[in-house]
Amino acid sequence: EDQVTQSPEALRLQEGESSSLNCSYTVSGLRGLFWYRQDPGKGPEFLFTLYSAGEEKEKERLKATLTKKESFLHITAPKPEDSATYLCAVQRNNNNDMRFGAGTRLTVKP
Amino acid sequence: DAGVTQSPTHLIKTRGQQVTLRCSPKSGHDTVSWYQQAPGQGPQFIFQYYEEEERQRGNFPDRFSGHQFPNYSSELNVNALLLGDSALYLCASSLEGLWETQYFGPGTRLLVL
Numbered sequence: 001e002d003q004v005t006q007s008p009e010a011l012r013l014q015e016g017e018s019s020s021l022n023c024s025y026t027v028s029g030l031r032g033l034f035w036y037r038q039d040p041g042k043g044p045e046f047l048f049t050l051y052s053a054g055e056e057k058e059k060e061r062l063k064a065t066l067t068k069k070e071s072f073l074h075i076t077a078p079k080p081e082d083s084a085t086y087l088c089a090v091q092r093n094n095n096n097d098m099r100f101g102a103g104t105r106l107t108v109k110p
Numbered sequence: 111d112a113g114v115t116q117s118p119t120h121l122i123k124t125r126g127q128q129v130t131l132r133c134s135p136k137s138g139h140d141t142v143s144w145y146q147q148a149p150g151q152g153p154q155f156i157f158q159y160y161e162e163e164e165r166q167r168g169n170f171p172d173r174f175s176g177h178q179f180p181n182y183s184s185e186l187n188v189n190a191l192l193l194g195d196s197a198l199y200l201c202a203s204s205l206e207g208l209w210e211t212q213y214f215g216p217g218t219r220l221l222v223l
Contacts, residue, residue: 042216045214097155
């Protein structure tokens, strides 16, 4: 069965303090790995899709990387507005559902 | 360009009642998926609709049913509500053939008392 485990559950950073969020996954035939940002009381906002090991994608202060077993979301010099829950999800080949992890709740203090 | 919209935003029901939640996909999108998100958890896939048919279903009982209309909008129906059905219900839309990008709506928060 597909599994997605995110760590840590919660992360508190000072503004400007770079760090990484981890997403470990097991899936039979990865179609794509997804990162979303979710603010309290809102729906997830799409960030990245990664397709194969070695792939990297960047958006502003965020950079996502993918290996055969895990993905990292690197946050460089975070700002308070980066505070949110970051969700990771996987989708199998020939499958239409997405299996989400429980998320990492990031707080960035000024 | 309007994104995914959902109604209502909040809803309070009692055990045993039935509820209908509504979703309008992003303009141009033809595929709608529904998810349930419990507090502190990631979304869980309920089902996906395409061409007015349920294309795939997650591990949810048949108390959960849905419908997609010709204009691609969708409804989620839950019968015989249980306390455990209290959650944020999310709708996501995508375009068939562009599966890699799903856009989520703001969700409907359902409280069952």
